[in-house]
Amino acid sequence: LCLAATTLSAAAHPHVFIAYAATILCQNDKIVGVRFAWTFDEMYSASLFNDYTGRPKGALTPADIQKLHDEAFKDSAEEHYFAEIAFNGKSIPLARVTDFGASYDGRKMTYRFTVPLDLAPAHGENVLDVGVFDHEFYIDFEPVKHDPVTVEHGAALKLACAPATLTKDTTTFGPLKAQVLRCRFAGAA
């Protein structure tokens, strides 16, 4: 009985692996969005490319990108694009994304899109957590190894960003450690 229980709990089965990077978009003293780049593992990339271009090799055309957006990417809207953004401990609901783009380098597919935000810093220290996570754990999201988080036009806010580890719940495997991208900055005095 114990054996059966442990074999189930020591379980893991993501079948899609996505490495993500985030760019925090600032404007004056506000955070106005996060631009994500998702890079799929090579096997899933090949499936996506084959399915939505019908060609074995090559680059994506604007028509392919539209098709990927309409028939593949849009489905993840149901999951709020797997993005989990929390500002000063409060999770921010995501309604829409903009500027979808995709590219294929012959091996890996990358999606790029922006989540618009409108966050004004509070007094004192502010903490912005940007994570991507699939609670069903069908997709494993990990930050890219090099420069997972960058800041654009952040001179006024002086964001200091680095990966941090949080515990996220999964439907089948219980709590798992997951990396998020955490930015700290000081609000106006």
Added chain:
Amino acid sequence: MRKVRAALIVLLALMSLAAWADPLHKATPAASDASLGGGFVVWLVQTQHQLNESIADAFHDVETGGSRDALALILGLAFLYGVLHAIGPGHGKSVVASYFVAHRARWTSGILMGSLISLIQGVSAIVLVGILAIILQAKQVQILNRGTLVELVSYGLIAIIGIWMFYRAASGKLHAHADHDHYGHDHDHHHHKLDPRLILATGLTPCASAIIILLFALANHAFGLGVIAVAVLTVGMAVTISTIGVATVLGRRALLTVIDKAGMETHRLERGLAMAAAVVIVGVSGLMMYDAWIRL
């Protein structure tokens, strides 16, 4: 460079596996903290991810150079992937363990059942991809979802067999002849024959990793190579599942020997084990059905 990386991954995986399997390791304070399970899952996922990437790299090497080394590398990686992947959920481990908790069997039955289940899982994946991708030209990402439907059916069948096993155990039908053996203290016990329905229902679940490798091979115009890789993957899975089968057979035997030596009645315990195992089979297959359902 790639080969060095792949070799390092293999070495790292084996070392970590050995460390994990070492009972002394579990006693160290660092490893016994509550995050062990979570940490192990994360490690398993990352290793699978790296193996997945290395297999993809090796496929490109075969495609561009057709070198024999790259082929050997694919087979080695596929084997290791099979061993590791079968540690993950599904693949019939709980069914195999529960089955051998419930029934008296020879240790060779553990290997036989583990191997048959793995074999059927591999064949099931090849048939699924063959029909959907090659004959029906279905979209690859959709094929992964069809696999989920087969999973749902498979776990449903296992649950039904589990309920039937519970009924048999509860009504005492398992031990109609065991009583006879006990009269003469004859230890040439009756060994339960493997249930082909259970093996078939468990094996029906196609291994999603096998599907992914086959689809990738297809995208690279190397379906034959994909089939070979899946065959080796299947052998790797058989090692893991059989190990669990054999361990359960031996564990059950040791437990009953201890109880018997202590002069206690084993009959009731055997019946209890059979009932508990049936409950586990129904419970786990129910859980896996739910898991498949939310992914559908």
